[in-house]
Amino acid sequence: MDQQNEPGVLRIGELSRRVGVSEHVLRAWESRYGLLHPARSAGGYRLYSEYDESRVRRMQTHLSHGLAAAQAAEAAIAEDQPGAIPSHSDDAVGAPVRAGLVGCADALRQALDALDEPQAQAALDRLLTDFTVETVLRDVLLPYLHELGDRWAQGTVGVAQEHFASHVLRGRMASLARGWGNGRGPHVILACPPGELHDLALLAFGIVIARSGWRVGYLGMNMPILDLTQMTLSLRPNLVVLAATTPMRFTEVAPELLQLAALAPLALAGEGATQELAHSVGARLLTGDPVTAAERLAAS
Numbered sequence: 001m002d003q004q005n006e007p008g009v010l011r012i013g014e015l016s017r018r019v020g021v022s023e024h025v026l027r028a029w030e031s032r033y034g035l036l037h038p039a040r041s042a043g044g045y046r047l048y049s050e051y052d053e054s055r056v057r058r059m060q061t062h063l064s065h066g067l068a069a070a071q072a073a074e075a076a077i078a079e080d081q082p083g084a085i086p087s088h089s090d091d092a093v094g095a096p097v098r099a100g101l102v103g104c105a106d107a108l109r110q111a112l113d114a115l116d117e118p119q120a121q122a123a124l125d126r127l128l129t130d131f132t133v134e135t136v137l138r139d140v141l142l143p144y145l146h147e148l149g150d151r152w153a154q155g156t157v158g159v160a161q162e163h164f165a166s167h168v169l170r171g172r173m174a175s176l177a178r179g180w181g182n183g184r185g186p187h188v189i190l191a192c193p194p195g196e197l198h199d200l201a202l203l204a205f206g207i208v209i210a211r212s213g214w215r216v217g218y219l220g221m222n223m224p225i226l227d228l229t230q231m232t233l234s235l236r237p238n239l240v241v242l243a244a245t246t247p248m249r250f251t252e253v254a255p256e257l258l259q260l261a262a263l264a265p266l267a268l269a270g271e272g273a274t275q276e277l278a279h280s281v282g283a284r285l286l287t288g289d290p291v292t293a294a295e296r297l298a299a300s
Contacts, residue, residue, distance in 0.1 A: 010048040012038075017179045019056045020133065020211035026056070028129045033073035035059060060132055068100060069130040101131060105140045112144070112165040113157075124172050133176060133211065137204045138291035141169055145200055166200065173203050180210035181217065186238035191219035191228055193242055193249045201270060202243040205290035212298035225256040232264050239265045239297075241286065244272035250281070257281040269293060 016023045030036040035055055038046035055076045062072035104127045111119035127136045148165055151157045190206050192199050199221040210216045217237065219228065232240055240260065244250055249272055250257065260266055261282035268278045269286040278285040286293040 009050075010053065012046055012048065015048045015053060015056070017182060018053060019060065020176075021056060021060070022128065022175065024125065025129050028125075029056070029059065029069070029073060033070060033077075035073045035076065063130075063132040064134065101127075101135070101139060104130065105144070108140065109144060112168060113161065115161065115164050117164075117168060120168050121172075124168075134208055134291050134295070137173075137207065138289055141173070142201060142204055142289060142291070145169065170200060170203070173200065173207065176207045177203065177210065177216075177218065180206060181215055183210055183213050183215035185213035185215060187215045187217065187235065188239045188241060189217040189219065189228070189232065189235070189237045190241050190243070191223035192221045193244050193253055194222055194224055195252070196244045196249045196272075197221050198245050199243070201290045202241070205241070205243070205269065205294045208291050208294035209298055212294070214298065225253050225260065229256070229260050229263065232260060237264055239267060241267045241269055242283075243268075243270035245270055246272040247274060247277055248272070250277055254281055257283065267297075 010018070012023050012026060016026060019026075021029075026036065030038070036048060036052045038048050038052065041047050058076040058079055059069075059072045062075045063069065067075065104123060108120060108123035108127065111117075111123055127140060145166070148157065148162055152159070152162045188206075188209060190202050192202060202220075203218070206216045206218055217231075217235065219231075228240070242250070242257070250268060257266065258281050266281070266283040267286050268281075268283045269290070273285055275285050286297065288296065
């Protein structure tokens with residue numbers, strides 16, 4: 001059957017959920033690069049096929065190997081041709097791709113530092129159109145947030161600027177998390193222990209693990225362990241992940257963590273987690289940056 005004429009069965013929202021790419025980015029890939037070929041329903045809605053989904057996934061693979069968006073789309077489309085040999089885009093990684101990422105990251109930083117929300121959103125749109133979610137999180141957003149925290153601690157930025165940037169980035173990350181409770185894979189509950197108010201790294205972890213098919217229950221910052229324990233008893237998740245920026249957040253509730261680990265597999269993450277601490281409460285230690293930690297967990 002001609003792939004171009006495969007009947008469309010997916011609305012764009014469902015396609016977005018399946019591949020973990022926002023509707024905005026899918027429309028951009030369709031209009032700019034001709035990646036998708038939707039049919040029209042009787043009511044005028046775009047309907048996408050399984051082949052459209054396959055092309056998006058191939059494009060994501062090429063993006064993860066470092067190709068710019070236009071090159072990744074061209075490679076994904078070319079692989080639809082009869083007799084096409086899958087390309088190995090690792091060979092195409094070069095300085096121009098990295099320079100494009102750095103340039104977009106600089107534009108985002110300047111906009112956030114200038115409290116310019118429209119320009120910050122435009123920079124985020126460009127990043128998420130031209131690079132994978134994992135690349136944007138690992139190489140741009142999380143390093144910026146870490147640097148912002150350092151600058152705030154040094155007094156070179158004020159509370160207002162830190163709150164502004166965090167609010168803008170949290171909003172965009174929350175949009176990437178939409179529908180992550182619909183996964184069909186293992187069920188993971190994510191939370192920060194009592195007193196921990198920094199959860200954006202955990203949010204990034206959740207976004208990446210959900211893109212691997214895991215079903216995510218996100219409880220966020222400052223979560224009472226008693227309530228978390230009750231939820232664990234009720235839902236019986238495959239894993240509970242707690243993240244904190246200082247060891248004190250874990251040690252203050254160590255007895256409760258021991259009880260929690262007896263109910264479900266428990267993992268500790270973040271700068272406050274150590275191997276010794278994890279071992280003392282019967283938990284697993286997740287190492288590396290949040291994106292890498294989620295990728296390792298999904299592959300294990």
